Amino acid sequence: MDIRKATSARHAAGGAGGQPAGGDEAAAGPGWRFTVPLMLGSSLNPINSSIIATTLIAIGHTFHAGAASTIWLVSTLYLASAIGQPTMGKLAELLGPRRVFVAGLTLVGIGGALGTVATNLATLVVARVILGVGTSAGYPTAMVIVRRWAAEHEPAHTGGTLGALAIAAQVTSALGLPLGGVLAAAAGWRVTFLINVPLVLIGVVMTLIWVPRDPPRAEHTADGVPPARLDVPGMVLFAGTIASLMLFLNDLHHPRWPLCALVVILLAALVVWERRTQDPFVDVRMLARNRPLSATYLRVCLTFLLNYCILYGLTEWLQETRGLSAIGVGLLILPMSVFAALVSIPFARRNLVRSALYCTAAAAVVGPAGLLLFTSDTPIWVMILITMVFGVVSGLGVIGNQAALYQQAPAESLGVAAGLMxxxxxxxxxxxxxxxxxxxxxxxxxxxxxxxxFALLGLGAVLFAITPSGARNLKAS
Structure with a gap:
């Protein structure tokens, strides 16, 4: 599909927020009116992922449920998001990104309202699934919207907008934990669901006013060929593969090998089907040919494996072995989150893709090496300095890999590619x-x-080794 032909007349006639399409303003970027609703929509997934953490005990007390039951409130959103992100990206490509963006926001509002009035844990789990599916629309559709805007406003620079999306996700993810605690302490855990409703209303209004409309859906392309169809079997096989894989990986301490076998079977079936279908959900042929994009996905997995080990593993050690309170751990980790956002800003503004990836790879080795100094007697200020190195990993890792994907993914499948990331x-x-x-x-x-x-040192070494080849052909700025 030709993106230039797919954009609407309004899109071509004027930029976001009523700005003219051409000239210096377009070349400088879409503008804040265009960017703000996309930032809000993209932030709802990370904030809902983390805001629940501090309320699990209170929810358990309300419904007389233990930790083994309330943990489903976390894992179901992860699972729904892992499957929903590329699915929503595909729907954005077929139906129009703004339509799917608004539909996703609507689902978030429904999930938030349902969670607010839930009378049992099962209903709350359903609400979290709806939130996971709804929030999954934000990021991939935002990427498609930005790409389509750029196609109509060449030589516009979108690095600032892409950076804003990444930084917004980092900030809201970091704020989710303390925000959930404050809201729950002030008004109870239900308000962590209710907060989605006003955010959705604001997001829908801003999107309808400031984000350009999608073009009417055409029955045929410019060449007279019917447009791509939704690959339902491929989507089902993908969902089954990811769900089985995540369930297997979730408990490697007691590996369930039949589940692993199911993953292999479903993955093989997915590859065979996607190679044969005319309009694949996941273009496996393209992924096999596009090795830089495949390498980006590997870097993303390694980067967040490192990052989450610090966010969850280190914080657990600080509480149980070092004896810090939950508030103390949050204050110790906070400089890392703040530094991640601050260090991202200059790289995002100048679109320094390769530099961001190289710095991420270096920090992925330096950070774990510094952690070797950690013992029960290590001074707090040393811990803060060393953990701030991981702010480079999380901050520049997101900026660099997102910009790399934007360059490497085919324009017509950017939604699925962003969702897969x-x-x-x-x-x-x-x-x-x-x-x-x-x-x-x-x-x-x-x-x-x-x-x-030691495991992180090995992973950091792998990331350091694969980054140069993957970053070599990227635009420096």
Whole structure:
């Protein structure tokens, strides 16, 4: 599909927020009116992923449920998001990104309202699934919207907008934990669901006013060929593969080999089907040919595996072995999150893709090496300085890999490609939880932390080794 022909007359006639399409303003970027609703929509997934963490105990008390039951509120959103992100990206390509973006926001509002009035844990789990599916629309559709805007406003620069999407996700993910705690303490855990409703209303209004409309859906392309159809069998096979894989990876301490066999069978069936169908959900032929894009997905998985091991594994060790309170751990980790956002800004503004990836790879080695200094007696200020190195990993890793994907993915399949990047993010998160469980066992000890550190050193070395070849052909700015 030709993106230039797919954009609407309004899109061609004027930029976002009523700005003219041509001239210096278009070349400088879409503008804040265009960007703000996309930032809001893209942020709903990471904030809902983390905001629930501090309320699980209170929810358990309300419904008389233990940790084994309330953890489904976390894992179901991860699973729904891992499957939903590329699915929503595909729908955006076929139906129009703004339409899917608004539909996703609507689902978020429904999920938030349902969670607010839930009378049992099962209803709350359903609400989290709806939130996972709805919030999955934000990021991939935003990427498609930006790409289509850029196609109509060459030589416009979209690095600032892409960077804003990444930074917004980082900031809201970091704020989710303390925000959930504050909201729950002030008004109870239900408000962490209710908060989605006003955010959705604001997001829908801004999107309808400031984001250009999608073009009417054509029955035929310019060449007289029917447009691409939805590959339902491919989507079902993909969903089954990812669900089985995440369930297997979630508990490597007690591996369920029949589940692993199911993953292999479903993956083989997915590849065979997608190679034969005319309009594949996941273009496996393209992925096989486009090795730089495949390498980007591997970098994303490794980057977030490192990042989540610090966010969850290190914080567990700080509480159980170092004896810090939950608030103390949050304050210790906060500089890392703030530094991740701050260090991202200049790289995003100048679109320094290769530099961001090289810095990420270097920090992925330096950070774990610094963690070897951690013992029960390590001064707090040393811990803060070393953990800030991982701010480079999380901050520049997102900026660099997102910009790389934007360059490497075919324009007509950017929605699925962006969604797949988020899927690999969640795979990294699941792998990190298994690594932490294998290393710590029943208690987070110094020896268990060092086991994680040595594993991270190996992963950092792999990331350092594969980055130069994957970054070589990217535009420097």
């Amino acid at each position: 988020r899927t690999f993010t969640y795979l990294g998160a699941v792998l990190s939880s298994s690594l932490i469980s294998l290393s710590f066992g029943d208690r987070a000890t110094d020896s268990g932390l060092h086991t994680i550190i």
